[in-house]
Amino acid sequence: MKEEQRITGLHGAGGEVMGEFLAERVLPKFGDRSSGRIGLEALDDGATIDLPTGAELVVTTDSHVVKPIFFPGGNIGTLAAAGTINDLAVMGAKPLALTLAAVIEERFPIGDFERILDAFAEVLDTVRVPLACGDTKVMPPGDVDGIVLNTTGIGAASPAIGDASFSPGDRVIVTGSIGDHGMALLAAREEFRLATALASDVAALWPLIECALSVGGVRAMKDPTRGGLAAAMNEMARKAHLCLEIDEPSIPVKDSVGGMADLLGISPYEVANEGKAILIVDADHANGILDVLKAHPLGADAALIGTVTDEHPGRVILATAVGGRRFLDMPLGDPVPRIC
Amino acid sequence: MKEEQRITGLHGAGGEVMGEFLAERVLPKFGDRSSGRIGLEALDDGATIDLPTGAELVVTTDSHVVKPIFFPGGNIGTLAAAGTINDLAVMGAKPLALTLAAVIEERFPIGDFERILDAFAEVLDTVRVPLACGDTKVMPPGDVDGIVLNTTGIGAASPAIGDASFSPGDRVIVTGSIGDHGMALLAAREEFRLATALASDVAALWPLIECALSVGGVRAMKDPTRGGLAAAMNEMARKAHLCLEIDEPSIPVKDSVGGMADLLGISPYEVANEGKAILIVDADHANGILDVLKAHPLGADAALIGTVTDEHPGRVILATAVGGRRFLDMPLGDPVPRIC
Numbered sequence: 001m002k003e004e005q006r007i008t009g010l011h012g013a014g015g016e017v018m019g020e021f022l023a024e025r026v027l028p029k030f031g032d033r034s035s036g037r038i039g040l041e042a043l044d045d046g047a048t049i050d051l052p053t054g055a056e057l058v059v060t061t062d063s064h065v066v067k068p069i070f071f072p073g074g075n076i077g078t079l080a081a082a083g084t085i086n087d088l089a090v091m092g093a094k095p096l097a098l099t100l101a102a103v104i105e106e107r108f109p110i111g112d113f114e115r116i117l118d119a120f121a122e123v124l125d126t127v128r129v130p131l132a133c134g135d136t137k138v139m140p141p142g143d144v145d146g147i148v149l150n151t152t153g154i155g156a157a158s159p160a161i162g163d164a165s166f167s168p169g170d171r172v173i174v175t176g177s178i179g180d181h182g183m184a185l186l187a188a189r190e191e192f193r194l195a196t197a198l199a200s201d202v203a204a205l206w207p208l209i210e211c212a213l214s215v216g217g218v219r220a221m222k223d224p225t226r227g228g229l230a231a232a233m234n235e236m237a238r239k240a241h242l243c244l245e246i247d248e249p250s251i252p253v254k255d256s257v258g259g260m261a262d263l264l265g266i267s268p269y270e271v272a273n274e275g276k277a278i279l280i281v282d283a284d285h286a287n288g289i290l291d292v293l294k295a296h297p298l299g300a301d302a303a304l305i306g307t308v309t310d311e312h313p314g315r316v317i318l319a320t321a322v323g324g325r326r327f328l329d330m331p332l333g334d335p336v337p338r339i340c
Numbered sequence: 341m342k343e344e345q346r347i348t349g350l351h352g353a354g355g356e357v358m359g360e361f362l363a364e365r366v367l368p369k370f371g372d373r374s375s376g377r378i379g380l381e382a383l384d385d386g387a388t389i390d391l392p393t394g395a396e397l398v399v400t401t402d403s404h405v406v407k408p409i410f411f412p413g414g415n416i417g418t419l420a421a422a423g424t425i426n427d428l429a430v431m432g433a434k435p436l437a438l439t440l441a442a443v444i445e446e447r448f449p450i451g452d453f454e455r456i457l458d459a460f461a462e463v464l465d466t467v468r469v470p471l472a473c474g475d476t477k478v479m480p481p482g483d484v485d486g487i488v489l490n491t492t493g494i495g496a497a498s499p500a501i502g503d504a505s506f507s508p509g510d511r512v513i514v515t516g517s518i519g520d521h522g523m524a525l526l527a528a529r530e531e532f533r534l535a536t537a538l539a540s541d542v543a544a545l546w547p548l549i550e551c552a553l554s555v556g557g558v559r560a561m562k563d564p565t566r567g568g569l570a571a572a573m574n575e576m577a578r579k580a581h582l583c584l585e586i587d588e589p590s591i592p593v594k595d596s597v598g599g600m601a602d603l604l605g606i607s608p609y610e611v612a613n614e615g616k617a618i619l620i621v622d623a624d625h626a627n628g629i630l631d632v633l634k635a636h637p638l639g640a641d642a643a644l645i646g647t648v649t650d651e652h653p654g655r656v657i658l659a660t661a662v663g664g665r666r667f668l669d670m671p672l673g674d675p676v677p678r679i680c
Contacts, residue, residue, distance in 0.1 A: 004451060005450040006447045007447060007449075008478070010478075011444070011478050029458060029461045030471045034470055047472040049436055059492075060439075061439035061474065061475050061492055097399065104347050106348060107346045108346060110347060111345065117369050130370070130373040130380070131370045132399050134366070138348070138350075139678065140678075142482075148443055150401070154399060338479065
């Protein structure tokens with residue numbers, strides 16, 4: 001008898017397995033109509049909806065299952081609000097409103113729920129965005145572990161910016177240090193319980209992205225969450241059928257993050273970031289964009305890390321400090337579950 | 341030592357306890373700004389977002405935790421798509437796009453996930469609405485029971501219709517029989533496993549509501565989901581500070597649903613419906629609206645069930661067959677968890 005196929009952690013881990021699963025099993029069911037210019041099939045950070053008026057709305061949705069719920073640098077509420085705002089921001093969309101749906105385990109402390117809502121509200125305040133509507137469901141113990149949040153964000157763009165409209169010669173920028181969120185979460189996990197100074201980078205990036213957009217020349221953006229920098233850059237390279245050639249020593253990685261990565265044997269390029277974006281910009285604007293990013297508190301560690309080429313279409317190449325070159329592959333998935 | 345306050349099932353059950361919790365603990369955190377004319381604080385089926393162009397978007401979000409996942413008449417996918425479309429429809433909004441976020445337990449059968457997606461897609465097809473974007477998260481066994489879906493819907497209205505803008509003399513219409521979904525779910529539960537002919541009424545109501553709107557005179561609408569007809573009508577009466585006087589024998593309840601209700605000792609007015617709406621309409625248009633509803637397959641059992649008065653502001657009164665009158669109270673919550 002043929003064994004029934006079952007969902008594994010990799011189906012939701014943002015890497016190679018999830019991508020194939022979506023392409024083969026999910027997208028074909030919804031192929032008959034598209035919401036707008038950038039639809040479901042683009043598998044971008046969000047999708048566009050054409051309005052009768054000709055403007056473009058951007059919509060994005062995410063569930064948040066992070067564990068632990070409270071972590072150095074924030075909590076699941078911070079993550080839900082910032083994560084959704086960032087998905088809008090990297091589409092070039094000014095956030096208009098967010099939704100918040102909570103699924104809560106019975107006997108979850110109301111005080112903890114309020115701290116989560118306070119953190120969510122605090123992020124909305126920083127970008128002056130309203131919560132439009134919400135939903136609360138409670139499940140018996142054993143049916144859900146703690147709390148799961150879902151947020152949808154709606155933004156306005158003119159027009160929306162995808163993640164693949166770039167050309168050879170364009171430059172690659174990251175807005176700050178890589179790997180902070182994932183490594184902080186891992187260190188805080190019960191199985192490690194490491195006392196470190198690591199903290200998540202979780203932050204709402206719209207104010208930073210807005211500055212970059214004002215310079216002009218932004219071709220494509222993406223926030224490197226699940227699967228980290230490696231997954232995000234591979235997705236961009238594949239979609240554009242171009243190569244991202246990255247100068248590894250230019251990638252900002254904090255010493256504490258690099259140390260933890262070595263200790264755990266996990267690449268800092270493969271874990272989630274929650275307050276960083278990758279920008280691909282035209283060469284003429286690269287320095288101007290870098291300057292405005294570095295002038296903003298959220299972009300102080302921004303760096304120019306690479307160039308778009310047509311050498312190995314669909315691949316990401318790391319040029320190492322000693323002159324070597326290697327492919328940075330798409331990770332199979334996040335190294336551990338429930339990172340965001 | 342004071343015991344820590346904890347979440348209970350009633351906090352998510354759509355009744356009195358949830359309403360107080362939202363008003364006292366949640367809304368104050370988000371009071372600084374509103375998305376539009378009908379904001380979070382209205383606690384309506386959805387909220388409006390003002391667009392720069394002057395049009396109104398309607399947005400609504402819901403998590404779906406129904407158990408069993410497959411039930412007579414549909415599955416969690418049918419429910420997620422139809423429930424969200426219905427929340428838009430009762431705001432007078434034509435659905436533009438939906439989002440779908442799935443949180444899945446590891447080892448969940450992929451075949452079952454595909455059946456759920458097929459059901460979701462089938463509902464979208466009936467209303468010709470695209471899935472704009474999605475998200476997939478996988479949790480280890482024990483962290484989530486089976487599958488939880490979240491859907492957000494975005495629609496366009498000109499203008500949106502709230503649930504409380506009615507006046508004495510207006511008439512109350514329900515679009516069909518009451519209690520079908522809740523009773524079918526209860527009968528299908530493991531603890532009952534009753535072999536009945538009951539089936540959920542789950543259906544996307546936009547095509548039906550669109551017909552009613554074309555007649556004119558629709559003042560307010562609501563879909564009686566969690567907490568059933570009793571919760572929905574009490575919410576409307578309270579918000580409008582008016583009384584809904586309902587002629588009980590006019591409320592359509594199928595014999596099979598009434599029989600199950602008697603057997604379980606649960607009121608058919610207090611369980612969720614997933615393919616019905618309450619319309620409050622002006623008296624001059626009532627018969628015209630009833631006619632178009634009854635001419636549509638989804639509204640064949642529509643009925644005029646009552647009148648708006650100012651006799652007992654904020655209350656719902658049932659006039660019984662034998663001439664008695666009693667209050668239909670707001671339920672504390674749904675009689676059982678995970679009904680929708």
